[in-house]
Amino acid sequence: MRFSTRAIHVGQEADPATGATVPPIYATSTYTQAAPGKHKGFEYSRTHNPTRNNLEAAFAALEGGQAAAAFASGMAATNAILSALLRPGDSVVAYGDMYGGTYRMLERIFRPWGLTARYCESTAPRDIAAMVDESTKLVWIETPTNPMLRLLDIAAVTEQCRAAAKRCGTRPMAHPGGSPMDHALGLLVVVDNTFASPALQRPLEHGADLVMHSTTKYLGGHSDVVGGAVVARDARFLEPIRFFQNAAGGVPGPFDCFLTHRGLKTLAVRMRQHCENAQRVAEWCRGQRAFEQVIYPGLADHPDHALARRQMSGFGGMVTCVLRGGLDAASRFMSATRLFSCAESLGGVESLVNHPAIMTHASIPREVRERRGVVDGLVRLSVGIEDVEDLVEDLAQALRGV
Numbered sequence: 001m002r003f004s005t006r007a008i009h010v011g012q013e014a015d016p017a018t019g020a021t022v023p024p025i026y027a028t029s030t031y032t033q034a035a036p037g038k039h040k041g042f043e044y045s046r047t048h049n050p051t052r053n054n055l056e057a058a059f060a061a062l063e064g065g066q067a068a069a070a071f072a073s074g075m076a077a078t079n080a081i082l083s084a085l086l087r088p089g090d091s092v093v094a095y096g097d098m099y100g101g102t103y104r105m106l107e108r109i110f111r112p113w114g115l116t117a118r119y120c121e122s123t124a125p126r127d128i129a130a131m132v133d134e135s136t137k138l139v140w141i142e143t144p145t146n147p148m149l150r151l152l153d154i155a156a157v158t159e160q161c162r163a164a165a166k167r168c169g170t171r172p173m174a175h176p177g178g179s180p181m182d183h184a185l186g187l188l189v190v191v192d193n194t195f196a197s198p199a200l201q202r203p204l205e206h207g208a209d210l211v212m213h214s215t216t217k218y219l220g221g222h223s224d225v226v227g228g229a230v231v232a233r234d235a236r237f238l239e240p241i242r243f244f245q246n247a248a249g250g251v252p253g254p255f256d257c258f259l260t261h262r263g264l265k266t267l268a269v270r271m272r273q274h275c276e277n278a279q280r281v282a283e284w285c286r287g288q289r290a291f292e293q294v295i296y297p298g299l300a301d302h303p304d305h306a307l308a309r310r311q312m313s314g315f316g317g318m319v320t321c322v323l324r325g326g327l328d329a330a331s332r333f334m335s336a337t338r339l340f341s342c343a344e345s346l347g348g349v350e351s352l353v354n355h356p357a358i359m360t361h362a363s364i365p366r367e368v369r370e371r372r373g374v375v376d377g378l379v380r381l382s383v384g385i386e387d388v389e390d391l392v393e394d395l396a397q398a399l400r401g402v
């Protein structure tokens, strides 16, 4: 099956009991056993739930992975990856321009616990690989990055970081459930694929080991449910994460799983429209004097435009703009938009506008943030799938007040 077909059919077999075309929501915490230990593979819903299993099958199919685990949020998914795969003394190498919550988790939760995180400020694969040493177990990248929309070359980062790990003799990972992980690599590459979605980019096909998602964004797609996912290239990489999912329990409930699954069925058509609308919005913004800078991977002068053409099948729905006039202009602009709601998050059918310095990236110290280009005049647009002429008119009327 091809991508859009998988999105609609995987994990959605008709219910054998009734023929219901869409499987029912299994709102149950427990399962009746015929005799102690005699059950149908389901004992307790923290461990397994049919609605969640269906969603996990769909996640794996969309990313082209062997297995997936669903979580109650993107951060619960990140926590599971870090907790299940790392031990005190280990280190993570990450690209610096990342989701603020991931940075906060690395710094405020995992650093006191004994993890070292090192941040690379360059997108060049050799600079990222140069930070790998014998303690490095994970390389964590986002592409396109948030909010600067730089791209990282997934295949090159993966290849060069693996070679670096081999040179420094990275120690193998321990399985938290006891049995040692038997894969030969000591280092895994994780890609947070939230901004692109698997409709536009499938990191496992470029050699990455794990994909992490905030399914709250494009996968759910309607701004009505929070969730997360981890998808593994090799089912063995998922074992410790699956162990952690059951042992620590950050699982989504069956109603959330149903909503997310309903959303992802339309991912392919939504992403096509997001890309088309964002391209038009970016080109329009480019012509406005009020913007000092317009960043969109689909613009020919974007520094990673060629890589975007190679690695993605569309340029995405996110557009980042810097207003002349700093915080004051940004704040007036954002209060004046009517269709673009001033809100955190992204990836829904409705357009949103976010101010990273005050909203999503407030936990990053000002000097670090500004070095990465996240200045006070910067606004991030999540371009929805409304009629694009309405969106452009909304931006135009908001600019008149700036």
Ligand SMILES: *Cc1c(COP(=O)(O)O)cnc(C)c1O
Binding pocket: 073, 074, 075, 076, 099, 101, 102, 142, 146, 192, 194, 195, 213, 214, 215, 216, 217, 226, 227, 228
């Ligand atoms: C939103 C987001 C997260 C966190 O996910 P939640 O579902 O909000 O917990 C992680 N990474 C990126 C890129 C995000 O946009």
